[in-house]
Amino acid sequence: MIILPTPGVYLSWTQGNNILIGLNNLVFQENQALLGITFPTQATLPINVRMSSSSHDLGVFDTFRNIKLYLTGDANQIAIIQGLWPVQGGGLFISYDGGKTYKVFSTTYGYESDPTTWVLLPAVAVGLGGHDGILGPFDSANLVLKYVIPEQATQYDIYDVQLTADFDVA
Numbered sequence: 240m241i242i243l244p245t246p247g248v249y250l251s252w253t254q255g256n257n258i259l260i261g262l263n264n265l266v267f268q269e270n271q272a273l274l275g276i277t278f279p280t281q282a283t284l285p286i287n288v289r290m291s292s293s294s295h296d297l298g299v300f301d302t303f304r305n306i307k308l309y310l311t312g313d314a315n316q317i318a319i320i321q322g323l324w325p326v327q328g329g330g331l332f333i334s335y336d337g338g339k340t341y342k343v344f345s346t347t348y349g350y351e352s353d354p355t356t357w358v359l360l361p362a363v364a365v366g367l368g369g370h371d372g373i374l375g376p377f378d379s380a381n382l383v384l385k386y387v388i389p390e391q392a393t394q395y396d397i398y399d400v401q402l403t404a405d406f407d408v409a
Contacts, residue, residue, distance in 0.1 A: 250303065250374075250404055251291045279392045285338055285385040290360075290404065294376035303374040303406045307357035308333075309349040312400035319394050321345050329389030331400065335364035338383045357405060374406075 251258075277283045294301050310321060310331065324330040325345040332341040333349075342348060342358075350356040362369035364380040374380060384402065 250306075250406065251293055251296060255287070277386060277388050279388050280390045282332075282387040283385050285334070285383045288382045288384060288402070289379050290374070290382065291379035292374045292376055300376045302376060302409050304409050305372050306360040306374060306380075306404050306406040307354075307372070308360060308402060308404055309351050309354075309357045310344050310400050311351050311403045312398075316396070316398050316400055317351070320398060320400055321350055323394075324387075324389050324392065327389035327391045329387040329392065332385050332387060333402075334383040335361045335380075337381065341383075341385070343387075351403070354405075360404075 292301065292303055310317060320331050321344050325343045330343040330345065332343050334341045347356050349358045359372040360380055362371045364382060365378050
């Protein structure tokens with residue numbers, strides 16, 4: 240756990256009851272989500288991650304607009320996860336509809352070096368009444384993440400990549 244000064248506004252991230260980024264007893268924290276261990280031709284168990292506005296924590300009514308998602312991390316690991324593995328049928332997958340459908344992060348989907356590939360948060364992640372790219376003061380988006388390791392994978396490592404969001408505040 241890393242304890243940081245509380246920023247003015249932020250996206251709060253949780254996994255179940257665990258705070259990944261946000262306030263806990265008035266202390267701003269940053270923790271890691273763990274996707275587990277798996278081997279070639281297998282997938283990790285999917286994890287549910289919730290993203291919400293800090294407005295609830297801070298008692299304000301800011302709206303987050305133009306929310307776009309992408310992956311960040313070590314350049315060598317990103318090259319494997321978003322460059323090599325998707326071509327082989329694997330990679331880090333995300334679902335916005337509770338795990339019914341998945342999209343794989345690749346060099347054309349959520350690639351940090353190319354902002355034109357950043358993914359506008361789909362309304363379906365927010366649910367009924369949601370709007371693409373928008374989190375209102377009391378909205379939350381539900382995402383499901385899983386790794387799929389392709390059969391050809393020969394890279395055995397602990398991958399430290401982060402799902403990151405870019406946004407405007409209004």
